[in-house]
Amino acid sequence: MNQQYSESAAILEHNRRFIPGGVVSINRAVRPEIVFVRGDGAYVWDADGNRYIDYHAAFGPHFLGHNDPYVTEAVIGAIRDGQSLFGSGTTVHEGRLAELLCEHVPAAESVQLLNTGSEATYQAIRLARAVTGRDHVINIQGGYNGWHNDVSNNLMTPLEQLGPRRSPGEYPYYPISAGVPEDHQRLIHSVNFNDLASVEYVCERYPVSSLITEPILQNVGIVHPQPGYLSGLRDLADKYKFLLIFDEVKTGFRHSVGGCSKLFGVLPDLAVFGKAIANGYPMAALGGKKEYMDWFADPDLKRRVLLAGTYNSHPAPTVAAIATIERLLMNGGEVYERVDRLGDRMQTGMEAIVRELDVEATVARQGSAFCLYFMDHCPRDWHDLAEHHLFDLDNRMRRALIDRGIYPFPVATKQWSISVAHTEADIDLTLEQIAATLSELEGLPIRALAAEDDSPRQEQAPGKVTAHRLASMRR
Numbered sequence: 341m342n343q344q345y346s347e348s349a350a351i352l353e354h355n356r357r358f359i360p361g362g363v364v365s366i367n368r369a370v371r372p373e374i375v376f377v378r379g380d381g382a383y384v385w386d387a388d389g390n391r392y393i394d395y396h397a398a399f400g401p402h403f404l405g406h407n408d409p410y411v412t413e414a415v416i417g418a419i420r421d422g423q424s425l426f427g428s429g430t431t432v433h434e435g436r437l438a439e440l441l442c443e444h445v446p447a448a449e450s451v452q453l454l455n456t457g458s459e460a461t462y463q464a465i466r467l468a469r470a471v472t473g474r475d476h477v478i479n480i481q482g483g484y485n486g487w488h489n490d491v492s493n494n495l496m497t498p499l500e501q502l503g504p505r506r507s508p509g510e511y512p513y514y515p516i517s518a519g520v521p522e523d524h525q526r527l528i529h530s531v532n533f534n535d536l537a538s539v540e541y542v543c544e545r546y547p548v549s550s551l552i553t554e555p556i557l558q559n560v561g562i563v564h565p566q567p568g569y570l571s572g573l574r575d576l577a578d579k580y581k582f583l584l585i586f587d588e589v590k591t592g593f594r595h596s597v598g599g600c601s602k603l604f605g606v607l608p609d610l611a612v613f614g615k616a617i618a619n620g621y622p623m624a625a626l627g628g629k630k631e632y633m634d635w636f637a638d639p640d641l642k643r644r645v646l647l648a649g650t651y652n653s654h655p656a657p658t659v660a661a662i663a664t665i666e667r668l669l670m671n672g673g674e675v676y677e678r679v680d681r682l683g684d685r686m687q688t689g690m691e692a693i694v695r696e697l698d699v700e701a702t703v704a705r706q707g708s709a710f711c712l713y714f715m716d717h718c719p720r721d722w723h724d725l726a727e728h729h730l731f732d733l734d735n736r737m738r739r740a741l742i743d744r745g746i747y748p749f750p751v752a753t754k755q756w757s758i759s760v761a762h763t764e765a766d767i768d769l770t771l772e773q774i775a776a777t778l779s780e781l782e783g784l785p786i787r788a789l790a791a792e793d794d795s796p797r798q799e800q801a802p803g804k805v806t807a808h809r810l811a812s813m814r815r
């Protein structure tokens with residue numbers, strides 16, 4: 341068991357002298373305060389020499405695993421080749437990447453390349469405002485689309501703040517950042533995922549330019565779109581003439597090269613990609629219908645939408661993205677079958693463990709991404725989660741697993757990500773540690789025997805899942 345984090349503590353103490361909080365990007369400031377120093381495939385190592393099987397994947401990008409050799413070689417090769425940031429004119433590599441995207445992503449007739457998901461969602465919304473001549477934006481309670489003013493709101497809003505379910509209706513604006521001007525806040529409307537009536541409610545009251553949503557709500561685990569939800573959004577976009585933006589920063593390339601528009605057969609007007617597109621390098625793409633994308637190069641300066649950046653399509657991430665996509669496409673996309681098999685092994689194993697322990701819990705999964713919820717059903721939206729999931733238990737489980745060498749991000753409801761580099765042995769070891777952890781945790785909810793039972797959930801004392809029982813569960 342890993343319990344030694346003293347070197348990490350020393351590094352953090354040093355960094356606190358120069359960086360607010362000691363860590364850049366506040367989302368990385370979590371407990372335990374571990375400093376990672378190396379990553380290879382499915383594993384990461386910390387400054388104290390502890391090894392972890394990684395399910396965080398740096399918030400998702402490492403779909404091929406850390407430092408995938410094919411991607412690394414492509415980047416090193418490009419740099420050795422004299423590739424540099426030229427800052428003038430187009431490049432062969434950006435043309436190749438754009439071509440690959442337009443060929444394989446149904447939502448992309450034409451693309452722009454950026455460095456981060458936030459930049460891409462910012463530009464998508466700006467483009468939608470320019471095209472529609474309207475300013476209001478709908479986003480989703482429980483979704484995350486980046487750090488900028490249009491989307492810094494209503495993420496994991498606590499139940500006390502949410503109040504009663506609002507449908508049809510909208511939630512008050514709950515900022516996740518200081519400094520968003522009040523005038524800007526009133527342009528943003530937050531509604532539940534899977535709630536078409538609330539989208540219509542907002543559209544009837546405000547001139548809406550766009551709705552931005554993750555097609556699978558993956559910033560709070562795995563919340564699937566219900567049948568008809570995404571196509572219903574498409575219909576509402578057509579009816580109210582707003583642009584439908586799929587934020588595929590988390591879903592894109594992890595579930596399929598074509599993104600969710602391919603998986604679910606619904607075409608947005610614009611789609612945004614990042615993370616797994618370049619397996620850990622800072623690359624993002626914004627694609628969409630050509631008639632809209634052309635606004636980025638409109639000869640009329642009054643219509644042109646400014647998209648500019650010194651580092652856009654830097655050769656290292658561009659080459660990394662090309663190599664990543666090539667690798668994903670190899671042998672008919674067999675990597676997706678591989679991670680789905682591993683995901684299924686994990687889900688089946690987890691379900692067997694919670695059944696054996698009589699724990700009220702549900703596994704939600706899409707291919708390589710999954711989440712264990714301590715509730716009796718897969719969530720339909722953030723409000724459902726906030727109402728039913730046992731957050732404290734989830735946090736304690738994650739913390740205990742980290743001490744045992746398994747690294748899910750240590751925040752309740754965050755997605756677990758399997759990579760192509762994980763093996764069946766990694767999954768089995770993880771399941772053993774999950775079984776051991778749950779056996780020891782206090783306060784597990786007992787599965788209700790009757791289907792409808794309004795009585796408060798009981799808690800159970802720790803019980804043991806023996807190695808023998810675990811092995812028989814897996815058979």
Ligand SMILES: Cc1ncc(COP(=O)(O)O)c(C=O)c1O
Nearest residue numbers: 456457458484485486587589590
């Ligand atoms: C769905 C989604 N959109 C946008 C972003 C922002 O991307 P970035 O952190 O690269 O700016 C994230 C980041 O987690 C995300 O999960």
